[in-house]
Amino acid sequence: MSQSHPLPMPTRRELFSNSNHFFAFGFGSGFAPKAPGTAGTLAAIPIYWLISDLSVPLYCVWLVVTFALGVYWCEKSSRALSVHDHPGIVWDEMVGYWLTMLLAPPDWYWMLAGFVLFRIFDIAKPWPVSLADRKISGGLGIMVDDVLAAVYAWLAMQLLIWLVV
Template sequence: MNTPSLKQVFSHPDHLFAFGFGSGLAPKAPGTFGTLAAIPFFLLLQHLTWPVYLSWLLVTFALGVFWCERSSKALGVHDHGGIVWDEFVGFWVTMFMAPAGWIWIVVGFVLFRFFDIIKPWPINWLDKKVHGGFGIMVDDLLAGIYALIVLQLLAYFVRFL
Protein backbone atom coordinates (compact mmCIF):
# COMPACT_ATOMS: atom_id res chain seq x y z
CA MET A 1 0.00 0.00 0.00
CA ASN A 2 1.43 3.35 -1.06
CA THR A 3 1.18 5.59 2.01
CA PRO A 4 2.32 9.17 1.59
CA SER A 5 4.80 10.67 4.00
CA LEU A 6 3.89 13.48 6.36
CA LYS A 7 5.73 15.85 4.03
CA GLN A 8 3.69 14.63 1.03
CA VAL A 9 0.42 14.99 2.94
CA PHE A 10 1.19 18.56 3.96
CA SER A 11 2.46 19.57 0.53
CA HIS A 12 -0.54 18.42 -1.53
CA PRO A 13 -4.01 19.86 -0.80
CA ASP A 14 -5.89 16.70 -1.84
CA HIS A 15 -3.85 14.56 0.54
CA LEU A 16 -3.95 17.22 3.27
CA PHE A 17 -7.75 17.11 3.44
CA ALA A 18 -8.24 13.44 2.52
CA PHE A 19 -5.77 12.41 5.25
CA GLY A 20 -7.49 14.64 7.80
CA PHE A 21 -4.62 17.09 8.24
CA GLY A 22 -2.29 14.15 8.94
CA SER A 23 -4.53 12.28 11.40
CA GLY A 24 -4.96 9.46 8.87
CA LEU A 25 -1.25 8.71 9.07
CA ALA A 26 -1.70 7.11 12.51
CA PRO A 27 -0.11 3.64 12.28
CA LYS A 28 -3.04 1.96 14.06
CA ALA A 29 -6.75 2.77 13.81
CA PRO A 30 -6.47 5.77 11.45
CA GLY A 31 -10.28 6.00 11.23
CA THR A 32 -10.51 6.43 14.97
CA PHE A 33 -7.76 9.06 14.94
CA GLY A 34 -9.50 10.79 12.04
CA THR A 35 -12.74 10.90 14.02
CA LEU A 36 -10.87 12.27 17.05
CA ALA A 37 -9.33 14.96 14.85
CA ALA A 38 -12.84 15.99 13.74
CA ILE A 39 -13.85 16.88 17.31
CA PRO A 40 -12.01 20.25 17.57
CA PHE A 41 -13.66 21.33 14.32
CA PHE A 42 -17.04 20.27 15.69
CA LEU A 43 -16.41 22.42 18.77
CA LEU A 44 -16.09 25.40 16.42
CA LEU A 45 -19.13 24.37 14.36
CA GLN A 46 -21.58 23.34 17.09
CA HIS A 47 -22.98 26.83 17.61
CA LEU A 48 -23.93 27.35 13.97
CA THR A 49 -27.61 27.56 13.14
CA TRP A 50 -28.94 24.30 11.76
CA PRO A 51 -29.29 25.61 8.16
CA VAL A 52 -25.67 26.81 8.17
CA TYR A 53 -24.46 23.56 9.78
CA LEU A 54 -26.40 21.52 7.20
CA SER A 55 -24.86 23.62 4.43
CA TRP A 56 -21.44 22.93 5.94
CA LEU A 57 -22.19 19.20 5.80
CA LEU A 58 -23.26 19.34 2.17
CA VAL A 59 -20.21 21.34 1.11
CA THR A 60 -17.72 19.21 3.06
CA PHE A 61 -19.30 16.02 1.71
CA ALA A 62 -19.04 17.27 -1.89
CA LEU A 63 -15.46 18.47 -1.37
CA GLY A 64 -14.68 15.12 0.29
CA VAL A 65 -15.84 13.26 -2.82
CA PHE A 66 -13.42 15.38 -4.85
CA TRP A 67 -10.44 15.24 -2.44
CA CYS A 68 -10.78 11.53 -1.64
CA GLU A 69 -11.14 10.62 -5.31
CA ARG A 70 -8.03 12.57 -6.28
CA SER A 71 -5.99 11.35 -3.31
CA SER A 72 -6.91 7.69 -3.85
CA LYS A 73 -6.11 7.94 -7.57
CA ALA A 74 -2.74 9.58 -6.83
CA LEU A 75 -1.96 6.76 -4.37
CA GLY A 76 -3.27 4.05 -6.68
CA VAL A 77 -5.36 2.61 -3.82
CA HIS A 78 -9.15 2.85 -3.57
CA ASP A 79 -10.18 3.94 -0.06
CA HIS A 80 -6.70 3.89 1.45
CA GLY A 81 -6.99 3.38 5.22
CA GLY A 82 -5.35 6.73 5.83
CA ILE A 83 -8.05 8.61 3.95
CA VAL A 84 -10.17 9.87 6.84
CA TRP A 85 -12.04 12.91 5.52
CA ASP A 86 -15.05 10.59 5.34
CA GLU A 87 -14.73 10.08 9.11
CA PHE A 88 -14.64 13.84 9.65
CA VAL A 89 -17.87 14.34 7.73
CA GLY A 90 -19.51 11.21 9.17
CA PHE A 91 -18.83 12.41 12.71
CA TRP A 92 -20.13 15.89 11.90
CA VAL A 93 -23.31 14.27 10.52
CA THR A 94 -23.66 12.30 13.77
CA MET A 95 -23.42 15.51 15.77
CA PHE A 96 -26.02 17.45 13.74
CA MET A 97 -28.33 19.11 16.30
CA ALA A 98 -26.76 17.09 19.13
CA PRO A 99 -27.30 18.28 22.68
CA ALA A 100 -24.49 20.40 24.12
CA GLY A 101 -21.87 18.86 26.37
CA TRP A 102 -18.89 16.55 26.34
CA ILE A 103 -20.95 13.48 27.21
CA TRP A 104 -22.84 13.85 23.92
CA ILE A 105 -19.60 14.29 21.98
CA VAL A 106 -18.30 11.05 23.52
CA VAL A 107 -21.59 9.24 22.84
CA GLY A 108 -21.59 10.54 19.25
CA PHE A 109 -17.98 9.45 18.79
CA VAL A 110 -18.71 5.92 20.07
CA LEU A 111 -21.89 5.57 18.02
CA PHE A 112 -20.25 6.78 14.82
CA ARG A 113 -17.23 4.50 15.26
CA PHE A 114 -19.58 1.58 16.04
CA PHE A 115 -21.63 2.01 12.86
CA ASP A 116 -18.54 2.78 10.76
CA ILE A 117 -16.79 -0.39 11.95
CA ILE A 118 -19.66 -2.90 11.93
CA LYS A 119 -21.18 -1.50 8.71
CA PRO A 120 -24.77 -2.76 8.99
CA TRP A 121 -26.82 -3.07 5.79
CA PRO A 122 -26.83 -1.16 3.49
CA ILE A 123 -23.53 0.41 4.60
CA ASN A 124 -21.63 -2.84 3.92
CA TRP A 125 -23.23 -3.13 0.48
CA LEU A 126 -22.36 0.47 -0.41
CA ASP A 127 -18.81 -0.03 0.86
CA LYS A 128 -18.34 -2.96 -1.53
CA LYS A 129 -20.29 -1.76 -4.57
CA VAL A 130 -19.80 2.00 -4.83
CA HIS A 131 -16.34 3.18 -5.85
CA GLY A 132 -14.44 6.41 -6.32
CA GLY A 133 -14.65 9.43 -4.10
CA PHE A 134 -18.41 9.05 -3.70
CA GLY A 135 -17.91 5.43 -2.59
CA ILE A 136 -15.32 6.50 -0.02
CA MET A 137 -17.66 9.12 1.40
CA VAL A 138 -21.12 7.55 1.19
CA ASP A 139 -20.65 4.64 3.62
CA ASP A 140 -19.45 7.02 6.35
CA LEU A 141 -22.29 9.41 5.54
CA LEU A 142 -24.75 6.59 6.18
CA ALA A 143 -22.89 5.47 9.33
CA GLY A 144 -23.19 9.07 10.50
CA ILE A 145 -26.93 9.10 9.77
CA TYR A 146 -27.42 5.84 11.72
CA ALA A 147 -25.42 7.27 14.63
CA LEU A 148 -27.34 10.57 14.41
CA ILE A 149 -30.67 8.72 14.72
CA VAL A 150 -29.51 6.71 17.74
CA LEU A 151 -27.96 9.79 19.38
CA GLN A 152 -31.16 11.78 18.94
CA LEU A 153 -33.26 8.92 20.33
CA LEU A 154 -30.96 8.64 23.35
CA ALA A 155 -31.14 12.40 23.92
CA TYR A 156 -34.93 12.30 23.66
CA PHE A 157 -35.33 9.46 26.17
CA VAL A 158 -32.69 10.78 28.59
CA ARG A 159 -34.90 13.82 29.12
CA PHE A 160 -37.40 11.56 30.88
CA LEU A 161 -34.95 9.96 33.31
Protein backbone atom coordinates in the same frame (compact mmCIF):
# COMPACT_ATOMS: atom_id res chain seq x y z
CA MET B 1 -6.74 -5.07 6.01
CA SER B 2 -4.16 -7.81 5.86
CA GLN B 3 -1.55 -7.33 3.17
CA SER B 4 1.93 -8.71 2.68
CA HIS B 5 3.32 -5.28 1.81
CA PRO B 6 2.49 -1.90 3.29
CA LEU B 7 0.15 0.40 1.44
CA PRO B 8 1.68 3.43 -0.23
CA MET B 9 1.47 6.55 1.90
CA PRO B 10 2.07 10.14 0.96
CA THR B 11 5.26 11.46 2.49
CA ARG B 12 4.94 14.09 5.20
CA ARG B 13 6.12 16.62 2.62
CA GLU B 14 3.41 15.51 0.16
CA LEU B 15 0.83 15.71 2.94
CA PHE B 16 1.58 19.36 3.55
CA SER B 17 2.17 20.35 -0.09
CA ASN B 18 -0.80 18.53 -1.64
CA SER B 19 -4.17 19.81 -0.39
CA ASN B 20 -5.93 16.63 -1.56
CA HIS B 21 -3.76 14.48 0.71
CA PHE B 22 -3.84 17.06 3.52
CA PHE B 23 -7.63 17.03 3.76
CA ALA B 24 -8.24 13.39 2.74
CA PHE B 25 -5.77 12.28 5.44
CA GLY B 26 -7.55 14.44 8.02
CA PHE B 27 -4.75 17.00 8.54
CA GLY B 28 -2.38 14.08 9.18
CA SER B 29 -4.58 12.09 11.57
CA GLY B 30 -4.82 9.34 8.93
CA PHE B 31 -1.10 8.69 9.49
CA ALA B 32 -1.94 6.98 12.80
CA PRO B 33 -0.28 3.54 12.67
CA LYS B 34 -3.24 1.85 14.38
CA ALA B 35 -6.94 2.65 13.85
CA PRO B 36 -6.56 5.65 11.52
CA GLY B 37 -10.37 5.86 11.16
CA THR B 38 -10.66 6.32 14.90
CA ALA B 39 -7.88 8.92 14.81
CA GLY B 40 -9.70 10.76 12.03
CA THR B 41 -12.92 10.74 14.00
CA LEU B 42 -11.03 12.12 17.01
CA ALA B 43 -9.62 14.88 14.79
CA ALA B 44 -13.20 15.85 13.88
CA ILE B 45 -14.17 16.56 17.51
CA PRO B 46 -12.40 19.92 17.97
CA ILE B 47 -13.77 21.07 14.62
CA TYR B 48 -17.25 20.06 15.75
CA TRP B 49 -16.71 22.09 18.90
CA LEU B 50 -15.88 25.11 16.72
CA ILE B 51 -18.91 24.71 14.43
CA SER B 52 -21.44 23.52 17.01
CA ASP B 53 -22.88 27.03 17.43
CA LEU B 54 -23.80 27.34 13.76
CA SER B 55 -27.50 27.63 12.99
CA VAL B 56 -29.07 24.39 11.74
CA PRO B 57 -29.24 25.65 8.12
CA LEU B 58 -25.58 26.75 8.20
CA TYR B 59 -24.54 23.48 9.83
CA CYS B 60 -26.34 21.60 7.03
CA VAL B 61 -24.52 23.73 4.44
CA TRP B 62 -21.27 22.81 6.23
CA LEU B 63 -22.18 19.12 5.91
CA VAL B 64 -23.04 19.37 2.21
CA VAL B 65 -19.90 21.36 1.37
CA THR B 66 -17.55 19.12 3.38
CA PHE B 67 -19.17 16.03 1.81
CA ALA B 68 -18.78 17.40 -1.73
CA LEU B 69 -15.19 18.48 -1.09
CA GLY B 70 -14.55 15.08 0.47
CA VAL B 71 -15.70 13.30 -2.68
CA TYR B 72 -13.18 15.36 -4.64
CA TRP B 73 -10.27 15.17 -2.16
CA CYS B 74 -10.69 11.46 -1.42
CA GLU B 75 -10.94 10.63 -5.13
CA LYS B 76 -7.79 12.61 -5.95
CA SER B 77 -5.80 11.21 -3.02
CA SER B 78 -6.99 7.67 -3.67
CA ARG B 79 -6.03 7.85 -7.34
CA ALA B 80 -2.61 9.37 -6.56
CA LEU B 81 -1.89 6.45 -4.21
CA SER B 82 -3.56 3.86 -6.48
CA VAL B 83 -5.48 2.50 -3.48
CA HIS B 84 -9.27 2.73 -3.29
CA ASP B 85 -10.41 3.78 0.18
CA HIS B 86 -6.92 3.80 1.65
CA PRO B 87 -7.22 3.33 5.45
CA GLY B 88 -5.38 6.62 5.97
CA ILE B 89 -8.06 8.53 4.08
CA VAL B 90 -10.21 9.70 6.99
CA TRP B 91 -12.10 12.76 5.73
CA ASP B 92 -15.11 10.46 5.37
CA GLU B 93 -14.95 9.66 9.10
CA MET B 94 -14.75 13.34 9.91
CA VAL B 95 -17.85 14.21 7.87
CA GLY B 96 -19.59 11.14 9.31
CA TYR B 97 -18.92 12.36 12.84
CA TRP B 98 -20.17 15.87 12.03
CA LEU B 99 -23.37 14.37 10.59
CA THR B 100 -23.81 12.23 13.70
CA MET B 101 -23.61 15.41 15.80
CA LEU B 102 -26.29 17.33 13.84
CA LEU B 103 -28.81 18.69 16.40
CA ALA B 104 -26.84 17.26 19.32
CA PRO B 105 -26.07 19.39 22.38
CA PRO B 106 -22.39 20.48 22.29
CA ASP B 107 -21.52 19.03 25.70
CA TRP B 108 -18.51 16.76 26.12
CA TYR B 109 -20.60 13.71 27.01
CA TRP B 110 -22.71 14.07 23.84
CA MET B 111 -19.52 14.50 21.80
CA LEU B 112 -18.25 11.27 23.36
CA ALA B 113 -21.57 9.51 22.74
CA GLY B 114 -21.52 10.65 19.10
CA PHE B 115 -17.95 9.42 18.74
CA VAL B 116 -18.80 5.97 20.14
CA LEU B 117 -22.03 5.62 18.15
CA PHE B 118 -20.42 6.66 14.89
CA ARG B 119 -17.45 4.32 15.36
CA ILE B 120 -19.80 1.41 16.14
CA PHE B 121 -21.85 1.89 12.97
CA ASP B 122 -18.82 2.72 10.82
CA ILE B 123 -17.04 -0.45 11.90
CA ALA B 124 -20.13 -2.73 11.90
CA LYS B 125 -21.33 -1.47 8.50
CA PRO B 126 -24.96 -2.67 8.77
CA TRP B 127 -26.97 -2.94 5.55
CA PRO B 128 -27.04 -0.80 3.33
CA VAL B 129 -23.70 0.61 4.55
CA SER B 130 -21.95 -2.66 3.67
CA LEU B 131 -23.61 -2.70 0.24
CA ALA B 132 -22.52 0.88 -0.50
CA ASP B 133 -19.01 0.04 0.72
CA ARG B 134 -18.78 -2.80 -1.81
CA LYS B 135 -20.66 -1.35 -4.78
CA ILE B 136 -19.88 2.37 -5.01
CA SER B 137 -16.40 3.29 -6.17
CA GLY B 138 -14.29 6.42 -6.31
CA GLY B 139 -14.49 9.39 -4.01
CA LEU B 140 -18.26 9.06 -3.79
CA GLY B 141 -17.92 5.48 -2.60
CA ILE B 142 -15.34 6.48 0.00
CA MET B 143 -17.72 9.12 1.38
CA VAL B 144 -21.12 7.43 1.05
CA ASP B 145 -20.62 4.40 3.29
CA ASP B 146 -19.51 6.63 6.17
CA VAL B 147 -22.42 9.00 5.64
CA LEU B 148 -24.82 6.04 5.71
CA ALA B 149 -23.16 4.78 8.91
CA ALA B 150 -23.56 8.31 10.29
CA VAL B 151 -27.30 8.23 9.52
CA TYR B 152 -27.61 5.17 11.77
CA ALA B 153 -25.45 6.86 14.42
CA TRP B 154 -27.49 10.07 14.11
CA LEU B 155 -30.77 8.17 14.61
CA ALA B 156 -29.34 6.39 17.67
CA MET B 157 -28.00 9.72 18.99
CA GLN B 158 -31.35 11.46 18.55
CA LEU B 159 -33.10 8.58 20.34
CA LEU B 160 -30.56 8.78 23.16
CA ILE B 161 -31.00 12.55 23.44
CA TRP B 162 -34.79 12.14 23.45
CA LEU B 163 -34.55 9.52 26.23
CA VAL B 164 -32.11 11.50 28.39
CA VAL B 165 -32.94 15.18 27.92
